Amino acid sequence: MRKAAGFTLIELMIVVAIIGILAAIAIPAYQNYVVRAKVAEGLTYADQAKTSVSEYYLAGNTWPSTNASAGLPDTLAGNYVSNVQVGVSSGVSTVTVLFNSSVVSGLTVVFTPVASGGTVAWSCSTDAAYAQYVPSSCH
Known part of the structure; x- marks a missing residue:
């Protein structure tokens, strides 16, 4: 008698299920990485x-x-940036980054300066809905 070789149908189905689970975890993480x-x-x-x-x-x-x-x-634009605008808000300049809708629709990041002792420090803010895409200093 000849001994059977190869994988059974059950073994192949388990492998496909494991690949599906890994893909379900990896794809959203990769998409988040791409936006960042x-x-x-x-x-x-x-x-x-x-x-x-x-x-x-x-x-x-x-x-x-x-x-x-x-x-x-x-116009200061790039592949994913529609414009970077300098404006004034409450007597202080702001730098606003407007992103293309191909990145995340509605995402803007606003930088506000604080002058003190001959130096300028910057604070960053964005809408809380987009916090996962910007550095932690912008939360």
Whole structure:
């Protein structure tokens, strides 16, 4: 008699079930990682704008009100960023990063400066619904 070799149907079904469970866990984690990587592009553009705003303030002790006054292009955009805008809120400049809808629809990150003793520190805020996509300092 010949000895049977190979996998039984039950063994193959168990392997398929295990792969399905692993995929159910891995795919959402990967999607979150992809969005966070896209948000990182916007934070890089924001760093450029924050540096310009800080230099403007330290040179003249006033805040710039537009991208142009901060020495930035009117449209500062990238693959996942629709624009980075310098504006004024409550007498202080803000840097607002607007993301394309391909990243997360409605996601904006706002950086607000605090000047103290010849230095400028920045705080970050975003809507709580998007907290999982931004650095912990923005919560």
